Amino acid sequence: MSDAFTTRVLNITTGSAERVADLTRDCEAFLREVARGRDGLLNLFVPHATAGIAIIETGAGSDDDLLAALHTILPADDRWQHRHGSPGHGRDHVLPAFVPPHATLPVVDGGLELGTWQSVCLVDTNRDNADRKVRLTFLAGS
Template sequence: METTTLAVRTGGDERVVDLTARVEEALDDWGAAEGLLSVFVPHATAGVAVLETGAGSDEDLLRALRDVLPAAGPQGEGWRHAHGSPGHGRDHVLPALVSPSLVLPVLDGRPALGTWQSVCLVDTNRDNADRTVRLSFVRG
């Protein structure tokens, strides 16, 4: 198995970060041909997703997450997990909706994504600007 970590700086804002080029670079470095790629974010307040970026879908996802996980908590009653900045409790619920991991098939050295799909880090936590993403490749 090949494995590496990516350092990702997300800053102090909610963000969707396209990791596709960095994923492809890692696969190139490994001389990957066919197999499975695991993408994992070892944080309690972030997730990874496959989605379209650049056409507004990334912003739509963040807006939808704000609607589903409002900073004020369910029915405005606050979050029981209350340390950090206001609304930070919602960030700890995020990985239940946006998984912290995904597995992609790799064909001909590339992740087998659809035409408009990208591998993305989803981070709503304004309190942690530095993230790590672990890539692990198993040859087929």
């Protein structure tokens, strides 16, 4: 296999509460190993119907603000047609329409090209599934 394309799966445990999990350090560690100073693209993909990837500021309350906004837009109540799981779980299946299950980011000189306050985050509102996978894929430029 060519080293122009490298992929790896992260196993993330999000717990029994809604969570925004910062994956920035995991992404940077992966790129240190595989990008080796090259330019390219990092793609993240969550193969779950109830989680997504967001690029946001963390640690200053924005992660909690995102979860609060999602509660306003997607309340955890009985309005949802999709009704298996815990009460309100149907909203978790609508989440990926608002927080997509993927992101593609530029890699310059082997590092993520993020803004000063940007972080790469897994957004998981599904309290019924604490075990998540995130596929990281680096595609080197020519």
